[in-house]
Amino acid sequence: MITVKHLYKSFNSHEVLSDINCTIHDGEVIVIIGPSGSGKSTLLRCLNLLETPTQGSIIIDGQDITDRKVNIDQVREKMGMVFQQFNLFPHKTVIKNICHAPIRVRKMKRGDAEQQGMDLLSKVGLREKKDVYPITLSGGQQQRIAIARALAMQPTAMLFDEPTSALDPEMVSEVLAVIKDLAKEGMTMVIVTHEMGFAKEVGDRIIFMDGGQIVEENTPEELFRHPQHARTQNFLSKILH
Amino acid sequence: MEFLNFSFLGSYYSFFLQGAYVTVLLAIISVIAGTILGVLLTLMRRSKIKVVRWISIAYVEFIRGTPLLAQVYLVYVGLPMLLQLNIPDFTTGAIALTIHASAYISETMRSGIEAVPYGQSEAARSLGMNSRRTMLDIILPQAFKNILPALGNQFIGNIKDSSLVSVIGIAELMYETTTVRGTTALGLEPIIVCSLIYLVLTLTLTRLLTFVERRLKSSDHR
Numbered sequence: 001m002i003t004v005k006h007l008y009k010s011f012n013s014h015e016v017l018s019d020i021n022c023t024i025h026d027g028e029v030i031v032i033i034g035p036s037g038s039g040k041s042t043l044l045r046c047l048n049l050l051e052t053p054t055q056g057s058i059i060i061d062g063q064d065i066t067d068r069k070v071n072i073d074q075v076r077e078k079m080g081m082v083f084q085q086f087n088l089f090p091h092k093t094v095i096k097n098i099c100h101a102p103i104r105v106r107k108m109k110r111g112d113a114e115q116q117g118m119d120l121l122s123k124v125g126l127r128e129k130k131d132v133y134p135i136t137l138s139g140g141q142q143q144r145i146a147i148a149r150a151l152a153m154q155p156t157a158m159l160f161d162e163p164t165s166a167l168d169p170e171m172v173s174e175v176l177a178v179i180k181d182l183a184k185e186g187m188t189m190v191i192v193t194h195e196m197g198f199a200k201e202v203g204d205r206i207i208f209m210d211g212g213q214i215v216e217e218n219t220p221e222e223l224f225r226h227p228q229h230a231r232t233q234n235f236l237s238k239i240l241h
Numbered sequence: 242m243e244f245l246n247f248s249f250l251g252s253y254y255s256f257f258l259q260g261a262y263v264t265v266l267l268a269i270i271s272v273i274a275g276t277i278l279g280v281l282l283t284l285m286r287r288s289k290i291k292v293v294r295w296i297s298i299a300y301v302e303f304i305r306g307t308p309l310l311a312q313v314y315l316v317y318v319g320l321p322m323l324l325q326l327n328i329p330d331f332t333t334g335a336i337a338l339t340i341h342a343s344a345y346i347s348e349t350m351r352s353g354i355e356a357v358p359y360g361q362s363e364a365a366r367s368l369g370m371n372s373r374r375t376m377l378d379i380i381l382p383q384a385f386k387n388i389l390p391a392l393g394n395q396f397i398g399n400i401k402d403s404s405l406v407s408v409i410g411i412a413e414l415m416y417e418t419t420t421v422r423g424t425t426a427l428g429l430e431p432i433i434v435c436s437l438i439y440l441v442l443t444l445t446l447t448r449l450l451t452f453v454e455r456r457l458k459s460s461d462h463r
């Protein structure tokens with residue numbers, strides 16, 4: 001379980017997150033929506049400390065990860081992240097992209113890591129791409145590899161920051177399908193996305209952010225059908241039409 | 242042209258070959274050792290500790306702001322005094338050239354690292370890799386590929402720079418040329434031969450470099 005309490009984040013004097021409170025239960029899929037610049041990415045990146053919160057706490061399974069004594073690397077191991085721009089390692093083949101951290105960080109045996117890597121490649125439907133370099137792959141394929149790479153660390157939760165925003169439209173569905181599979185398996189996930197249909201389908205709960213705050217949070221049915229706040233209504237009316 | 246007399250080559254050509262060999266050797270050693278030292282300087286420059294950063298900056302500024310010839314003498318005279326050791330001349334020359342090259346390579350390396358997209362380091366860190374491992378396994382290999390052409394040019398530069406260590410008696414190409422000039426009493430001809438050898442070396446390497454670069458580029462789109 002992840003509990004965010006009174007989280008603030010400023011860049012210099014610019015306050016980007018203010019008083020964020022939320023709880024993510026195990027196996028839950030949270031989708032964060034909101035206008036550009038509302039702080040969605042920043043919140044997500046605070047959850048694995050790619051951004052250091054200015055104030056507040058993030059408690060993961062009883063441990064406050066904002067505590068200076070906490071080993072950040074160990075926190076990140078358990079928290080997979082998938083980026084908008086995939087960020088695969090261009091100098092490594094697909095299988096090496098997937099196996100590198102398990103071998104180097106988790107100290108897995110190479111054979112075991114490769115076995116696991118092949119299983120993950122099957123899962124994302126790209127077994128035959130094991131030995132190619134990322135540059136030869138389409139965006140959708142690269143993003144599926146990036147998901148496999150994150151899963152290889154056997155995280156307890158996954159963070160997605162607009163995983164399909166950099167993709168050509170025809171490739172969006174193949175990536176969403178992989179994420180949906182993960183949801184079915186019960187993976188805890190926090191997903192920032194502009195794909196409202198997908199949000200409705202996969203989300204257990206939707207968080208709407210605006211101006212660095214959580215304006216509203218609810219089940220997809222409620223939030224999309226009966227948005228309570230004017231700002232939510234305004235945003236949804238723009239994005240759904 | 243009849244006043245130019247190259248007949249000395251028949252008996253002295255081996256001086257030039259031997260000199261060219263030492264020149265290339267010096268360039269190879271100084272570019273490799275200079276790269277290692279240069280990477281170290283770059284990492285120091287990125288250190289969290291202020292003094293370490295400062296040392297790296299001061300070193301690079303000093304080397305880039307003073308003539309190589311002064312550095313050669315500094316090492317030649319200063320290093321044996323500092324270490325209370327008798328250092329062979331060749332080693333002294335190699336050290337001076339390495340020190341010189343390392344400052345320039347560290348600057349090149351720095352831009353090579355900066356050219357690696359920030360997302361690479363974020364991706365590595367998000368997988369739980371610590372900053373050292375991220376640098377060694379993810380950033381540096383890509384940075385090296387970025388600066389390979391620049392390293393090649395550095396190597397070519399080192400070939401020319403190495404002529405300056407002739408002043409401390411290292412028998413590289415320039416030194417051998419001076420020897421030949423002395424014994425044959427010919428002023429111009431040995432210098433012409435020597436220059437042509439430098440030119441052949443640098444031109445060959447430039448061509449080789451272009452070829453390797455093209456290969457590297459095409460391997461990007463395998």
Ligand SMILES: Nc1ncnc2c1ncn2[C@@H]1O[C@H](COP(=O)(O)OP(=O)(O)OP(=O)(O)O)[C@@H](O)[C@H]1O
Nearest residue numbers: 011012014016034035036037038039040041042043
């Ligand atoms: N590293 C940074 N330094 C300074 N300001 C930043 C930094 N990262 C984000 N910001 C600012 O914080 C605000 C929130 O950014 P964030 O990326 O979290 O928004 P977002 O909701 O993800 O937007 P988008 O939908 O465009 O991705 C923006 O005003 C942005 O300019």
Ligand SMILES: [Mg+2]
Nearest residue numbers: 040041042161
């Ligand atoms: Mg964003």
